[in-house]
Amino acid sequence: MTKRASTIQDVADKAKVSIKTVSRVINNEPNVAIKTVKKVETAIKQLEYQPNAFAQSLARSKPKIISLIYDTPSPNYISHIMEGVLSFCYKAGYEVIIHPLRFNEIGMLRSAEQFIKKSRLAGLIVTPPHSDNIEFIKLIEKLDLPKVLISSGLDLDQSDCIKTNDEEISIEMTNYLIKSGHRKIAFIKGHPTHLSVNQRFIGFQKAMKDANINIDNSLVENGLNSLLSGEQCAERLLNLSNRPTAIFASNDEMAAGVIKVAYKKGIRIPDDLSVVGFDDSPMTEMITPPLTTVRQPLDAIGEKSAQKLIDKLEDRDISHESIIKSEIIFRESVTRLH
Amino acid sequence: MTKRASTIQDVADKAKVSIKTVSRVINNEPNVAIKTVKKVETAIKQLEYQPNAFAQSLARSKPKIISLIYDTPSPNYISHIMEGVLSFCYKAGYEVIIHPLRFNEIGMLRSAEQFIKKSRLAGLIVTPPHSDNIEFIKLIEKLDLPKVLISSGLDLDQSDCIKTNDEEISIEMTNYLIKSGHRKIAFIKGHPTHLSVNQRFIGFQKAMKDANINIDNSLVENGLNSLLSGEQCAERLLNLSNRPTAIFASNDEMAAGVIKVAYKKGIRIPDDLSVVGFDDSPMTEMITPPLTTVRQPLDAIGEKSAQKLIDKLEDRDISHESIIKSEIIFRESVTRLH
DNA sequence: AATTTATAAGACAGCGTTGTCACTTATAGC
DNA sequence: GCTATAAGTGACAACGCTGTCTTATAAATT
Numbered sequence: 001m002t003k004r005a006s007t008i009q010d011v012a013d014k015a016k017v018s019i020k021t022v023s024r025v026i027n028n029e030p031n032v033a034i035k036t037v038k039k040v041e042t043a044i045k046q047l048e049y050q051p052n053a054f055a056q057s058l059a060r061s062k063p064k065i066i067s068l069i070y071d072t073p074s075p076n077y078i079s080h081i082m083e084g085v086l087s088f089c090y091k092a093g094y095e096v097i098i099h100p101l102r103f104n105e106i107g108m109l110r111s112a113e114q115f116i117k118k119s120r121l122a123g124l125i126v127t128p129p130h131s132d133n134i135e136f137i138k139l140i141e142k143l144d145l146p147k148v149l150i151s152s153g154l155d156l157d158q159s160d161c162i163k164t165n166d167e168e169i170s171i172e173m174t175n176y177l178i179k180s181g182h183r184k185i186a187f188i189k190g191h192p193t194h195l196s197v198n199q200r201f202i203g204f205q206k207a208m209k210d211a212n213i214n215i216d217n218s219l220v221e222n223g224l225n226s227l228l229s230g231e232q233c234a235e236r237l238l239n240l241s242n243r244p245t246a247i248f249a250s251n252d253e254m255a256a257g258v259i260k261v262a263y264k265k266g267i268r269i270p271d272d273l274s275v276v277g278f279d280d281s282p283m284t285e286m287i288t289p290p291l292t293t294v295r296q297p298l299d300a301i302g303e304k305s306a307q308k309l310i311d312k313l314e315d316r317d318i319s320h321e322s323i324i325k326s327e328i329i330f331r332e333s334v335t336r337l338h
Numbered sequence: 339m340t341k342r343a344s345t346i347q348d349v350a351d352k353a354k355v356s357i358k359t360v361s362r363v364i365n366n367e368p369n370v371a372i373k374t375v376k377k378v379e380t381a382i383k384q385l386e387y388q389p390n391a392f393a394q395s396l397a398r399s400k401p402k403i404i405s406l407i408y409d410t411p412s413p414n415y416i417s418h419i420m421e422g423v424l425s426f427c428y429k430a431g432y433e434v435i436i437h438p439l440r441f442n443e444i445g446m447l448r449s450a451e452q453f454i455k456k457s458r459l460a461g462l463i464v465t466p467p468h469s470d471n472i473e474f475i476k477l478i479e480k481l482d483l484p485k486v487l488i489s490s491g492l493d494l495d496q497s498d499c500i501k502t503n504d505e506e507i508s509i510e511m512t513n514y515l516i517k518s519g520h521r522k523i524a525f526i527k528g529h530p531t532h533l534s535v536n537q538r539f540i541g542f543q544k545a546m547k548d549a550n551i552n553i554d555n556s557l558v559e560n561g562l563n564s565l566l567s568g569e570q571c572a573e574r575l576l577n578l579s580n581r582p583t584a585i586f587a588s589n590d591e592m593a594a595g596v597i598k599v600a601y602k603k604g605i606r607i608p609d610d611l612s613v614v615g616f617d618d619s620p621m622t623e624m625i626t627p628p629l630t631t632v633r634q635p636l637d638a639i640g641e642k643s644a645q646k647l648i649d650k651l652e653d654r655d656i657s658h659e660s661i662i663k664s665e666i667i668f669r670e671s672v673t674r675l676h
Numbered sequence: 677a678a679t680t681t682a683t684a685a686g687a688c689a690g691c692g693t694t695g696t697c698a699c700t701t702a703t704a705g706c
Numbered sequence: 707g708c709t710a711t712a713a714g715t716g717a718c719a720a721c722g723c724t725g726t727c728t729t730a731t732a733a734a735t736t
Contacts, residue, residue, distance in 0.1 A: 055692035283621030
């Protein structure tokens with residue numbers, strides 16, 4: 001008894017048809033007699049046959065393989081995006097290669113190019129911060145590869161992007177703080193190269209302007225998306241004589257930093273200070289108090305990206321909605337001011 | 339100008355040698371004149387040639403492709419393991435396919451079999467909880483596929499496993515609590531099907547026995563690895579008249595649940611109650627107080643797994659150390675009792 | 677110098693599919 | 707009932723590489 005996996009030839013022999021006919025059945029091609037289809041399907045089942053994906057890729061002009069390119073954002077972010085991408089691709093019969101690419105590494109572009117060529121990819125899904133990297137986008141275009149960029153801050157063809165409504169939801173969040181009676185609202189910006197994160201600040205500004213509240217520049221801090229940078233910003237903010245009553249951090253980690261510092265200083269949350277974050281990372285429920293934040297449907301973003309890319313690859317209509325809406329998750333870190 | 343990626347034939351033409359010679363250069367085979375190697379390498383560089391991984395896989399008997407099988411454990415866990423696996427495989431010239439597999443889904447085994455056959459994998463790296471699933475392991479063995487199981491609680495050949503010293507480090511952690519003066523120590527067990535997590539309880543028991551401390555059964559709770567289950571266990575534990583002075587939770591999420599409940603009840607940590615967790619997930623630094631916990635070097639585990647698998651595939655010696663040591667990360671959630 | 681051996685390079689088949697084209701057999705049209 | 711068309715099937719090359727075998731050349735041995 002051989003352990004060799006069965007091939008299309010085995011199926012053909014068993015069903016007493018040609019290889020090509022088996023191939024037709026596998027790929028749902030027309031013009032095969034129903035009787036033949038049945039015969040072949042039985043043989044496939046008996047042999048537990050599965051087509052060899054690499055041979056298929058080689059024989060087809062376009063291999064059914066795409067790649068998800070990421071750097072090292074939060075594990076939570078990437079693993080949920082991945083989940084969505086994988087689940088859609090699996091259904092659509094595509095293989096996915098997950099590929100990490102270090103943003104600042106020298107030779108990053110070259111290694112990316114090597115990877116893409118070697119794998120003969122059909123298309124690419126790119127997550128931030130790479131989706132903001134013009135050099136990288138140019139490379140993809142040079143290689144003439146279909147792509148979908150997630151949350152790119154770049155001004156690109158709509159058909160290449162999946163966006164979130166960061167600006168809009170930040171307006172909503174800011175309005176929520178304003179409606180809760182807050183006027184002295186501080187904002188902690190995100191990492192400067194992370195363009196889409198900066199949409200959040202723009203939303204904040206707009207909402208403040210619409211409410212006719214001046215933004216005090218000393219209440220705007222530049223964070224780096226990390227816990228530590230959140231702590232540092234909070235340190236400055238909370239030492240101010242004109243201390244804010246609410247802080248809007250561009251992501252949850254920085255918000256957690258704020259809460260830590262506040263705790264250390266004996267500032268109670270939400271009683272003395274309201275804090276909101278962005279991302280709804282798992283720890284928002286674990287800290288005290290649970291953090292009010294914005295949830296992006298990451299799985300859905302992943303799925304939509306995959307769908308969009310595959311639709312492109314198969315020359316299908318790509319009129320799908322490309323903006324995926326986030327929602328505010330109200331928890332316990334905000335108080336209403338009297 | 340065609341966008342077609344260059345092939346080995348193009349390189350051969352340009353270097354004025356045969357295809358086979360180019361192949362030899364690519365694969366570092368012996369018996370090629372230095373002059374020829376140089377010619378070929380120049381041609382490769384000029385054409386920016388990269389071998390087609392799928393054609394290689396097809397032509398070789400063993401494709402250089404492995405898969406990392408996971409369920410849906412914490413994003414943090416899987417993304418760090420993945421990091422290690424990818425980085426090693428990348429260096430070794432292997433491609434990795436990340437494959438999610440839902441533990442409880444009906445037809446899971448069949449879909450796993452399909453996937454493995456279709457991709458003609460060279461080998462498999464399996465994370466918990468699949469590494470504890472006998473049916474799944476049997477399937478892999480039936481398919482005659484080399485494998486490395488991460489943190490399997492099953493009694494398997496040493497050469498197939500990468501283990502962590504959960505029991506040993508739990509003994510250490512327990513001893514630390516004991517040395518800090520704690521006697522009434524509660525333990526929250528992990529998910530029952532997650533065998534390796536249960537090693538943690540065994541370590542706890544041993545340490546208590548060695549210290550001649552009786553384990554009060556009412557201080558042993560059955561958790562489910564989730565925040566919520568941690569809260570539920572804590573609720574019971576902290577309502578006890580004979581309340582513990584320290585709680586050892588089998589993972590960080592449950593420890594966070596304990597801290598939340600304690601906070602609600604006005605029990606101060608660490609002053610009134612010491613809490614330790616396990617895993618060193620990112621949020622341990624974000625909660626107040628920062629949690630004392632056990633760090634498993636996940637990236638290293640991933641790397642070692644990949645190394646072990648690839649060594650097997652290439653018939654190399656696999657005498658590597660297979661137990662990867664964790665360490666206690668001391669933070670602020672434990673107090674010394676006077 | 678003649679013969680063995682090592683080194684270098686190529687020819688050719690094969691990996692497991694799909695695409696193209698040609699062929700045979702039904703079905704339809706008049 | 708005879709041709710035009712469609713439906714069903716297969717032969718064969720191709721995809722881009724590697725393995726095996728062969729041949730040509732250089733080096734080593736006697």
